[in-house]
Amino acid sequence: MNSKTRTELLYVVVVLVVLMAAAGLNIVYVLGHESNIATAKDPSTVPAGSTVINVTGYQWAWQFTYPNGTSSTDVLWVHVNTEYTFQVISKDVIHDLLIPALGLQVYAVPGHPNQVSFSVNKVGSYIFECVEYCGEDHYLMRGTMEVLS
Amino acid sequence: MSTESLLIISGVVLSAVAILVFLIYYLVATKGSVVAEVAEKSGYQDKDVFIRDQTWGKPRYLSWSVLSANDAKSIGLRYIFTSLLFLFLAGAIGVFMRISLVDPNPTIITPIVYNVLLTQHAVLMIYMFALGSAIGLAYYLLPTELRLKRDDLGRYSSFAYWVWLLGGVLFFISQSSMRWYMYPPLSLQMQTYGAGLYNSVGIFAVELIFIGVLMASIIVLRIILIDRSDDIPLSKMPIFAWAMVFTAIMLISSALPLMVGVAMLFYDVFNPIFFLKDPLTFAVIFWFWGHPVVYLAVLPAFGLMYDVITRFTKRPMYSYSSGVFSLGLLMILSELVWGHHLLNSGLGIDWVLFFTTSSFFVAIPSAITIFNMIATLWTAKKIRITTPMLFVLNAILDFTLGGVAGVMLANQSVNEIAHGTYFVTGHFHFIFVGVTLGVFMAIFYLLYPTFSHGRTYDTRLARWHFYFTAVGSFLMSVSWEVGGFIGMPRAVAGYFPQFQPYQDSAILGGVIIGIGQLIFLYNIAKSWSTVPTVDPSNILEYRTETNDPIESSDLGPIAAKEEGGSGV
Ligand code: HEM
Ligand SMILES: [Cu+2]
Ligand SMILES: [Cu+2]
Numbered sequence: 008m009n010s011k012t013r014t015e016l017l018y019v020v021v022v023l024v025v026l027m028a029a030a031g032l033n034i035v036y037v038l039g040h041e042s043n044i045a046t047a048k049d050p051s052t053v054p055a056g057s058t059v060i061n062v063t064g065y066q067w068a069w070q071f072t073y074p075n076g077t078s079s080t081d082v083l084w085v086h087v088n089t090e091y092t093f094q095v096i097s098k099d100v101i102h103d104l105l106i107p108a109l110g111l112q113v114y115a116v117p118g119h120p121n122q123v124s125f126s127v128n129k130v131g132s133y134i135f136e137c138v139e140y141c142g143e144d145h146y147l148m149r150g151t152m153e154v155l156s
Numbered sequence: 157m158s159t160e161s162l163l164i165i166s167g168v169v170l171s172a173v174a175i176l177v178f179l180i181y182y183l184v185a186t187k188g189s190v191v192a193e194v195a196e197k198s199g200y201q202d203k204d205v206f207i208r209d210q211t212w213g214k215p216r217y218l219s220w221s222v223l224s225a226n227d228a229k230s231i232g233l234r235y236i237f238t239s240l241l242f243l244f245l246a247g248a249i250g251v252f253m254r255i256s257l258v259d260p261n262p263t264i265i266t267p268i269v270y271n272v273l274l275t276q277h278a279v280l281m282i283y284m285f286a287l288g289s290a291i292g293l294a295y296y297l298l299p300t301e302l303r304l305k306r307d308d309l310g311r312y313s314s315f316a317y318w319v320w321l322l323g324g325v326l327f328f329i330s331q332s333s334m335r336w337y338m339y340p341p342l343s344l345q346m347q348t349y350g351a352g353l354y355n356s357v358g359i360f361a362v363e364l365i366f367i368g369v370l371m372a373s374i375i376v377l378r379i380i381l382i383d384r385s386d387d388i389p390l391s392k393m394p395i396f397a398w399a400m401v402f403t404a405i406m407l408i409s410s411a412l413p414l415m416v417g418v419a420m421l422f423y424d425v426f427n428p429i430f431f432l433k434d435p436l437t438f439a440v441i442f443w444f445w446g447h448p449v450v451y452l453a454v455l456p457a458f459g460l461m462y463d464v465i466t467r468f469t470k471r472p473m474y475s476y477s478s479g480v481f482s483l484g485l486l487m488i489l490s491e492l493v494w495g496h497h498l499l500n501s502g503l504g505i506d507w508v509l510f511f512t513t514s515s516f517f518v519a520i521p522s523a524i525t526i527f528n529m530i531a532t533l534w535t536a537k538k539i540r541i542t543t544p545m546l547f548v549l550n551a552i553l554d555f556t557l558g559g560v561a562g563v564m565l566a567n568q569s570v571n572e573i574a575h576g577t578y579f580v581t582g583h584f585h586f587i588f589v590g591v592t593l594g595v596f597m598a599i600f601y602l603l604y605p606t607f608s609h610g611r612t613y614d615t616r617l618a619r620w621h622f623y624f625t626a627v628g629s630f631l632m633s634v635s636w637e638v639g640g641f642i643g644m645p646r647a648v649a650g651y652f653p654q655f656q657p658y659q660d661s662a663i664l665g666g667v668i669i670g671i672g673q674l675i676f677l678y679n680i681a682k683s684w685s686t687v688p689t690v691d692p693s694n695i696l697e698y699r700t701e702t703n704d705p706i707e708s709s710d711l712g713p714i715a716a717k718e719e720g721g722s723g724v
Contacts, residue, residue: 011474011475014531018527022520022527034513037508038505045502046504100339101342101435101436105577114502116436117341119435121502134654138646139576140337142333145271146650
């Protein structure tokens with residue numbers, strides 16, 4: 008083996024190691040957080056004790072319906088350190104709900120409900136927004152999450 | 157808008173297009189028949205053969221005659237300059253969109269206009285500039301690099317060109333606002349608040365573009381694999397030819413499903429039976445094409461980067477075989493990662509695992525490619541820093557930065573934060589501006605004396621063009637990546653006021669890029685108005701090998717001029 012090939016192989020091995028490590032970390036994350044990743048709605052996989060909030064996206068607002076039947080638009084009320092599960096649907100086109108502070112993201116697709124679970128560990132006010140382009144007022148499809156103690 | 161006025165408007169628009177197309181056809185055909193007469197006088201039955209014999213082996217420069225001549229080089233010039241026009245159109249749109257974001261609320265333009273511009277910028281840049289310029293350079297460079305045995309598909313190529321151009325123009329005038337994703341149900345909302353009143357034309361136009369690029373890719377593949385000179389074995393082909401082989405195969409294999417999908421979408425406009433109830437199926441078909449197409453924009457550029465580097469270091473590629481191998485591997489792996497665009501759509505945990513993991517693997521051939529380029533530079537005794545070389549060095553840097561962001565996005569945990577934000581925009585603008593645009597400019601400068609039939613441009617202005625492009629692009633993409641990481645959504649006409657600093661510095665970057673391109677235009681315009689004085693040959697066109705040491709005399713008069721401070 009000449010030195011050229013050796014340098015190249017060495018480089019490939021280093022790249023491989025780095026990438027494998029990254030891929031490994033990713034796999035560990037995914038397998039440890041299945042309920043925090045958006046999946047198709049399935050009542051049987053809602054974590055026990057989790058409060059279900061129904062989320063409806065439509066052009067151009069987000070509506071949240073709580074277990075007690077009340078609902079709010081473009082503002083989300085939750086309690087700190089409580090586990091919630093969003094069940095998300097769209098009335099018209101594809102939307103995508105992102106709460107950046109939580110790293111929580113889920114598509115709202117017509118005819119294809121998704122679910123995702125989360126809890127917040129700090130009281131405060133956080134932004135959320137639609138991140139799937141959905142027509143004229145896409146940019147206004149946003150609001151705040153109010154976390155109460 | 158009522159159906160009647162819709163019919164009237166679309167009728168008028170379509171007739172206007174028809175008249176325009178006929179006019180162009182008429183001009184081209186008249187010109188063609190003049191040439192045909194000359195050809196007959198010289199004893200030729202076929203005017204295309206006549207043109208070919210007349211132009212063969214001579215530097216082919218830009219003139220109106222390329223519109224009627226069907227030899228490969230004329231087709232190449234058509235594509236190259238048409239894609240340059242679209243680059244400036246879509247670029248102006250891009251800078252304008254940036255400027256419109258100075259205020260967190262839409263003030264300069266309405267959200268509807270913003271959304272139309274957003275759609276046009278992406279579609280025109282990807283299909284008309286990136287794909288168009290790659291096809292154009294293939295048609296222009298390969299016939300001489302591969303010393304073609306025959307050049308007899310000109311009429312098909314010409315047809316492919318016109319269909320592609322018609323598609324691009326129709327798309328522009330359709331004022332579609334469906335975004336380049338074309339996701340139903342939005343793309344089926346024929347309303348100004350949805351996909352635009354004439355989005356049916358927009359969808360149809362995309363199909364036309366596809367027909368054009370598909371035909372051209374098949375022809376390019378035949379040119380390389382079948383028509384090249386017998387004394388150039390595959391193992392000795394210039395690396396750009398290999399890059400085009402992989403590009404063409406990738407395009408052909410991933411475009412077809414989407415072409416069917418787009419046809420179904422077009423049908424859905426009138427009778428929604430396919431995607432209205434099942435929009436994610438379309439999204440999957442779209443990204444099966446959508447991911448490969450982003451690599452279509454860089455593979456040809458990789459090939460050309462090697463060519464520029466080997467020319468200006470006078471070194472062979474560090475490793476030709478691993479260069480070819482990694483480009484091929486890129487082609488294969490790129491077909492397996494499209495799901496990373498839909499990680500939060502409810503694909504299911506297994507698919508998330510599959511697509512995130514495969515996305516890490518695309519980085520391997522990308523890294524080998526970059527290694528190969530850096531190693532070539534490393535082992536060079538002397539690197540001549542010309543403007544094209546600067547663009548290529550910057551492309552290496554930008555690809556690395558963009559690629560690292562891509563690997564970050566391939567982590568599900570990062571993707572949940574950054575998908576749909578400006579972080580993604582930053583990731584691919586590093587690559588599109590740094591590599592796709594930068595390498596195109598590098599090659600344009602190298603070929604300029606030939607294009608212009610013996611003119612030179614001002615090297616000082618070319619340097620400024622480079623600095624503005626590189627600095628502006630860096631500032632813009634970095635601002636986007638930082639803002640995106642803290643949640644600044646992309647594709648929006650307005651934003652939360654807290655994101656203003658990131659928007660403002662991105663606007664500054666965008667404007668700097670824009671000024672850079674104006675310098676380029678001025679430089680070219682100034683040079684074009686002078687009298688040709690230099691040798692119109694270039695150092696790229698007759699290049700047949702990448703793997704042998706290059707003598708300095710091969711670099712020709714243009715390179716020699718660089719050392720004197722003028723010329724390329
Ligand atoms: C180094 C290998 C690369 C990796 C691992 C990678 C990874 C990714 C990932 C995971 C996404 C999805 C982001 C999201 O929307 O959540 C993405 C988006 C994107 N990438 Fe890359 N990428 C790579 C190289 C490239 C290259 C070479 C290009 C060519 C310019 C490119 C262009 C794009 C584009 C255009 C998008 C966004 C498409 C859109 O949403 O409009 N990427 N990339
Ligand atoms: Cu939305
Ligand atoms: Cu991708």
